[in-house]
Amino acid sequence: MxxxxxxxxxxxxxxxxxxxxxxxxxxxxxxxxxxxxxxxxxxxxxxxxxxxxxxxxxxxxxxxxxxxxxxxxxxxxxxxxxxxxxxxxxxxxxxxxxxxxxxxxxxxxxxxxxxxxxxxxxxxxxxxxxxxxxxxxxxxxxxxxxxxxxxxxxxTPNPAGADGLPAIGEAASADLLSYRIPDFRDRAGFAGKHTVVIGSGHSAVTAVLALARMARRDPATTVTWALRRATAGNAFGGGEADELPARGALGIKAKEYVDAGLVSLVTGFRVERVTRDRTRPILVAEDGRTLTADRVVVLTGxxxxxxxxxxxxxxxxxxxxxxxxxxxxxxxxxxxxxxxxxxxxxxxxxxxxxxxxxxxxxxxxxxxxxxxxxxxxxxxxxxxxxxxxxxxxRVELVLPDTGVCGGAGLFDASGASLGGACCAPPVLQIGR
Incomplete structure (x- = not known):
């Protein structure tokens, strides 16, 4: 048989x-x-x-x-x-x-x-x-x-909740959240609106980049990038040191947009609860801070x-x-x-x-x-x-070398090792 x-x-x-x-x-x-x-x-x-x-x-x-x-x-x-x-x-x-x-x-x-x-x-x-x-x-x-x-x-994407479980109210507000890199060719869904992106990996960076480009053309479009870590650390990846050049370009461009004020970077934001104001989701952090948005994109792995x-x-x-x-x-x-x-x-x-x-x-x-x-x-x-x-x-593989994959690292101290999706399944966009 x-x-x-x-x-x-x-x-x-x-x-x-x-x-x-x-x-x-x-x-x-x-x-x-x-x-x-x-x-x-x-x-x-x-x-x-x-x-x-x-x-x-x-x-x-x-x-x-x-x-x-x-x-x-x-x-x-x-x-x-x-x-x-x-x-x-x-x-x-x-x-x-x-x-x-x-x-x-x-x-x-x-x-x-x-x-x-x-x-x-x-x-x-x-x-x-x-x-x-x-x-x-x-x-x-x-x-x-x-x-x-x-x-x-x-x-099976990870939830917005910082403890690995869906935040309180996250399931009830699922219609207001996206767990995928949106297709930003549909500009009407984002232009002129406030979008919060949750996540520290390259999928999150990809979304932030696309939104920042919209914000550069339309000041009414605003972007908030919410990180769970206490500081930005190496959220911008390996840059020119990354031997996958297209991946390194993501972080370089993201830092430029943050420095230019096109993206608001919020650190130490660990979602505990999701509520809603009619059609607008409200994220509540464990420390009581809130973020109100028109759209929330959850890219946490x-x-x-x-x-x-x-x-x-x-x-x-x-x-x-x-x-x-x-x-x-x-x-x-x-x-x-x-x-x-x-x-x-x-x-x-x-x-x-x-x-x-x-x-x-x-x-x-x-x-x-x-x-x-x-x-x-x-x-x-x-x-x-x-x-x-x-x-x-027999081993028949040689991987490209890079130094950007970290992990949890010094979670509260410096965020020096953010990890994220630096080598994730290939869903990542080249920074342009």
Whole structure:
């Protein structure tokens, strides 16, 4: 049975599609289950945003080989938007994978055939059962020899509440808050209004930059950037020292706008409560300060959704919610993006044999993930599943070096190590 059942890949994003390409190349049956109606549905939600990685850092090797057979030529220069990433690479890759990719297939749970989490007897001999539902509510399950969860963290953004839980009243005011980088091409929603951006990472910087440009053209547009840290510290990133130049440009430009008075920077603002004045949200900090806005954009990072894995036996770091073997390597309190080691099948293995977390989800709450890291993960995992232990152990990745990934750092003292999303899933815009 193990030889005929497919490997189930959860998510048809960059890492999920790359995993399928590697497995296909090795002759391993695979099915990719995508909750959306098209490939890279999560990327499409931030398609208007430009990545800070250039094309060569965004294309997986096995995927490139698969596409080359159809005459596709890899883009070699430039920083694509999310839309361009899909149109010029991810969508053609999904077409090349054919009916191996199933859309409108949301995975609601993963378990073992006839075994819940408590049962030991014969557990490892049983195939996985993957429970799937469609947008119309139809349910089915399929069996798989192995499962690769590449579903990412996009669906579970962190709340505005400073203690990691939704602030009091946050859920009731959800219609007034946005947890995504807005599409600022819709200027009517922001021009002439006051927007508060919460967050210290590059996604927050991206939003601040776009709003500041509006404010430069229209003085009636005002921007407040709310940081939880006591001081600005290195909220502006690594600047010219960043070896991903487009990412470093973000912080340089943001500092210019703050210094010019186009952005009001508020530090030590930790949201405790969200209230509303009719259609205007009011943020109340733990120290009693308030910010009233027309729009609030919450960009405080993401966390993994582990609910669909509740019947599997996982060993996750209690802080990051990442596989324990890689937690120390991706902890933003310790490592910069460039110092994070490549991770492979041995690092990602779980007590549940043949189950792997890959991609952004494998990093848990750590904001240090790069596309190249995920491609190396799936290359190694596919080799392990195919029985090529030597290839699985081999490291075929060199990451760009940078010194801007911090973490919590001196939280109240100086904010010297803000971390944020310096190497986040690529949803970051080049400062221009």
């Amino acid at each position: 193990e030889n005929v059942l497919p490997v189930a890949v959860i998510g048809a994003g960059p890492q999920g599609l790359a995993a399928a390409a590697h497995l296909m190349e090795r002759g391993v049956p695979v099915v990719v289950l995508e909750a959306g109606a098209s490939p890279a549905a999560a990327v499409a939600e931030w398609g208007h945003v430009r990545l800070f990685s250039e094309w060569p850092e965004l294309i997986d090797a096995a995927s490139s080989r698969l596409l080359a057979g159809s005459g596709w030529q890899a883009p070699t220069t430039g920083y694509p938007t999310g839309e361009q990433w899909i149109e010029e690479y991810l969508a053609p890759l999904a077409v090349a994978l054919g009916d191996r990719v199933r859309y409108d297939a949301r995975v609601t749970g993963v378990s073992r055939l006839g075994r819940d989490r408590l049962v030991d007897a014969g557990r490892g001999d049983q195939p996985f059962t993957v429970h799937v539902s469609s947008a119309q509510g139809e349910e089915y399950r399929l069996q798989a020899r192995a499962v690769i969860d590449a579903s990412g963290t996009w669906s 993401f966390r993994p959704d582990l609910s669909l894995l509740s019947e599997l036996r996982l060993e996750l770091d209690p802080t990051l919610q990442a596989p324990v073997r890689i937690a120390a390597e991706v902890d933003p309190n310790v490592h910069s993006c460039g110092s994070v080691a490549a991770t492979g099948a041995a690092d990602l293995a779980q007590p549940e044999p043949d189950f792997y977390l890959v991609g952004a989800k494998s990093y848990g709450r750590a904001p240090t993930f790069l596309a190249l890291t995920g491609y190396e993960q799936v290359r190694s995992v596919a080799a392990e599943i195919a029985g090529d232990r030597e290839a699985a152990r």
